[in-house]
Amino acid sequence: MSVVVEFERVISVVGSFPVLTGLDLRVDQGEILHVRGENGAGKTSLLRACAGLLSVSSGNASVLGFDMRVDRRAPRRYIGLLGHENNLYRDLGVSEHIEFRAASVGARASDTAAALEQVGFPQQLWTVPIGSLSAGQRRKVAIASLLVGRPRLWLLDEPHAALDTESRKNLDGILTEASTSGATIIFVSHESPATKDIASRVVTMDGGRIMEDSGAD
Amino acid sequence: MFLVARKDLRVERRAKIALGQVAPLALLILMVFAFALDANTSLLERGAGGLYWLAVLYGGTLLIQRSFDVETDDGNMDALRMSAIGMPSLFLGKALALFVQITVLELILGPGILLLYNVGVVDWALLFAAAIAGTLAFSVCGVLWGVMSAGLRVRATLLPLLLVPVLAPVLLAGSRAFETALGVRAGAGWTWAGLMFVIAAVHTALGLGAFGFLLEEG
Numbered sequence: 287m288s289v290v291v292e293f294e295r296v297i298s299v300v301g302s303f304p305v306l307t308g309l310d311l312r313v314d315q316g317e318i319l320h321v322r323g324e325n326g327a328g329k330t331s332l333l334r335a336c337a338g339l340l341s342v343s344s345g346n347a348s349v350l351g352f353d354m355r356v357d358r359r360a361p362r363r364y365i366g367l368l369g370h371e372n373n374l375y376r377d378l379g380v381s382e383h384i385e386f387r388a389a390s391v392g393a394r395a396s397d398t399a400a401a402l403e404q405v406g407f408p409q410q411l412w413t414v415p416i417g418s419l420s421a422g423q424r425r426k427v428a429i430a431s432l433l434v435g436r437p438r439l440w441l442l443d444e445p446h447a448a449l450d451t452e453s454r455k456n457l458d459g460i461l462t463e464a465s466t467s468g469a470t471i472i473f474v475s476h477e478s479p480a481t482k483d484i485a486s487r488v489v490t491m492d493g494g495r496i497m498e499d500s501g502a503d
Numbered sequence: 504m505f506l507v508a509r510k511d512l513r514v515e516r517r518a519k520i521a522l523g524q525v526a527p528l529a530l531l532i533l534m535v536f537a538f539a540l541d542a543n544t545s546l547l548e549r550g551a552g553g554l555y556w557l558a559v560l561y562g563g564t565l566l567i568q569r570s571f572d573v574e575t576d577d578g579n580m581d582a583l584r585m586s587a588i589g590m591p592s593l594f595l596g597k598a599l600a601l602f603v604q605i606t607v608l609e610l611i612l613g614p615g616i617l618l619l620y621n622v623g624v625v626d627w628a629l630l631f632a633a634a635i636a637g638t639l640a641f642s643v644c645g646v647l648w649g650v651m652s653a654g655l656r657v658r659a660t661l662l663p664l665l666l667v668p669v670l671a672p673v674l675l676a677g678s679r680a681f682e683t684a685l686g687v688r689a690g691a692g693w694t695w696a697g698l699m700f701v702i703a704a705v706h707t708a709l710g711l712g713a714f715g716f717l718l719e720e721g
Contacts (some may be wrong), residue, residue, distance in 0.1 A: 375573065482712050
């Protein structure tokens with residue numbers, strides 16, 4: 287198994303506030319890592335540091351083999367990030383939006399239909415402007431936008447938010463399938479009962495570092 | 504580049520902000536000046552070029568603002584950062600979309616000054632060259648300064664504050680070139696139009712070099 291994320295004593299600062307305070311984490315290919323912790327524990331910052339959106343002030347950090355202290359943009363094309371926000375253009379139609387996202391990560395726009403079908407998005411709504419969709423439907427479009435890019439590393443912040451029970455199960459299935467195909471998934475969630483079945487490992491964060499690791503020797 | 508431009512124009516076509524709100528507002532500015540200076544026809548004629556570019560500046564600033572509001576809305580800026588689109592393509596794509604939108608705005612305002620300010624065109628070539636050069640300068644400056652203010656909470660008020668001093672030379676050069684093209688003042692209209700091309704070229708070079716850094720740190 288190759289190492290996908292390797293953080294050693296990583297410190298990251300936002301403004302003058304340290305959000306990661308000497309974080310150590312190693313995630314191997316194919317793992318589904320569930321990150322949990324109180325509000326402000328540094329979970330979102332961990333995802334952003336993995337995506338290269340948060341710079342590493344000190345320590346060693348590599349993602350997909352790229353040294354994040356040298357070039358934090360380099361691994362981004364292989365990463366799918368879904369944050370609290372859905373990253374959607376409200377005025378575009380659903381399929382237009384996904385086609386744009388596909389093209390913007392160098393994926394095939396022709397995979398749009400397959401991605402929408404996979405997330406269970408009703409075909410009659412594919413041309414509807416995103417702004418007129420419900421919160422759950424928008425979340426599905428956001429997940430389909432990631433899916434179409436076939437990321438090697440998925441970084442998901444509360445991916446189940448706004449989804450109904452059936453859609454949550456469907457998302458878990460998508461993530462499990464992606465992991466089986468070799469992708470690595472790191473997701474932040476407060477909903478342990480809903481996600482315990484798919485996570486291969488659970489870490490608990492507090493104060494910007496890992497406090498508990500179910501995979502620790 | 505065309506991918507980003509097409510997306511921006513598609514968003515704009517759906518939202519209809521440029522045609523439905525910005526253009527009527529800019530046209531209204533021209534009308535207000537026409538009524539305000541109605542008694543002084545010669546002043547209106549002499550000021551036609553300047554008032555035209557003032558209306559373009561106002562409308563253009565709103566369009567630039569809108570171009571980055573779309574990106575900051577719902578975290579789209581992060582998605583752009585994560586995309587595989589090269590930063591020069593992103594910069595040029597957004598500038599191209601703005602160029603098209605500001606051109607449409609100018610096509611509406613142009614007949615406006617001819618009708619409302621009682622002026623005629625004596626040099627169409629200069630008029631078109633000046634309009635293209637000014638629009639280019641507006642577009643590239645707008646994207647460069649727009650991305651700079653995009654991540655800030657006070658961007659709605661900060662962007663015009665940053666943009667107006669930068670675009671002041673374009674406003675001046677555009678006004679002078681238009682005065683010559685409209686036959687209001689004999690002068691070096693082509694030199695002023697050339698100056699706007701130079702300003703556009705300098706800001707394009709700056710944007711190609713700095714846009715990635717500004718987007719990243721914004």
